[in-house]
Amino acid sequence: MARKAPSKARRTSLPPFLSNPFVLALAAVAAVFAVAMGVATLTGGRSGGEKAPQAPVQQAALPSAPASALPATPPSPPAAKAEAPVHAAEGPEHAVPEKPAQDKVEARPPATTVAMLPPPAPPAQPPVQAPSGNAALWRKNALPAEVPPGRPIIAIVIDDMGLDRKRSARMAGLHGPLTLSWLPYARDLSAQSKAARANGHELMLHMPMEPSVKADPGPNALLVSLDKGEIVKRFRAALDSFDGYVGVNNHMGSRFTADRAALAPVLAELHRRGLLWLDSRTTPNSAGIGLARELKMPWVGRDIFLDNEETVAAVKAQLAKTEQVAKRQGYAVAIGHPHDATIEALASWLPDVQKRGFVLVPVSAVVRTHHAGG
Helix, strand or coil: CCCHHHHHHHCCCCCCCCCCHHHHHHHHHHHHHHHHHHHHHHHHHHHCCCCHHHHHHHHHCCCCCCHHHCCCCCCCCHHHHHCCCHHHHCCCCCCCCCCCCHHHHHHCCCCHHHHCCCCCCCCCCCCCCCCCHHHCHHHHCCCCCCCCCCCCEEEEEEEEECCCHHHHHHHHCCCCCCEEEECCCCCCHHHHHHHHHHCCCEEEEEEEECCCCCCCCCCCCECCCCCHHHHHHHHHHHHCCCCCCCEEEEEECCCCCCCHHHHHHHHHHHHHHCCEEEECCCCCCCCHHHHHHHHCCCEEECCEECCCCCCHHHHHHHHHHHHHHHHHHCEEEEEECCCHHHHHHHHHHHHHHHHHCCEECCHHHHHHHHCCCC
């Protein structure tokens, strides 16, 4: 009996609750649950979508762990790529752009659809109607003249007026009526032209236009190289240089008047203002009369040049030809210049022309009686 007492003393006694089978079972379940939660903590951050950005932070917090000890990050599942926005692939680093999805091509119209639309057409502008009848400016500014029926009439037009003031004044001092055509760039143009009109002469504007030969037509001449806007601008400036005239004839202009497209806006502006057109016919190819007929505006053409040869005898010979033309067609228009020979020849011719049965008239009377297109 003495030997059994020590063996009982060596046994370790357990707390009463650990000897309960129910408590032991709960402890086992808690241990299993703790292990499962630990595994989930280590692996769940790498596979979850919302905690993906935190994975690098947790790894960086372990500087002592070697790189090989870190678990490899598994590739993102295909579902994550499909949810990425379309513009994420439009970076400069992508050499080959993605092919757009078919539904996006159909939903977005081409960018050029609006650009290909034609611009709205400007409203149609009605043609400008020139004043008719006695309201036309050429009739208002015309010098009064009586034309006896059956008698041939002659109009003498003197170009290049205004530059040589001395000779221009001598020409304007002759007994008329003459038709004096003034260059728009002459000095004191308004005063010179008014003095000539007060002396019983009709007025015209002598418009510089481009010749076909090497000659200077003067400043702000009308050139075929100009666009329509510049042609009209220059012409309007010349038309506004003075007033009281009945119309316009061309200074030089053998090249310009032969260009129908260049001359058309000039005659259209004349027609709009109710003025007449005298074609100096410096070229047989002038489109001036044809355009004037189409516009149904007043017009007339030159028949004789008086002073291509600047001698008194040559000018008198041309005046004799002018009379012959007037007898044949009922009227004649002769053009000269304020040269000494022309002034002297006219001074001796004017007093006797009416005695020979001719009527000296301003150019507007020829238009009114023979070419009343406007």
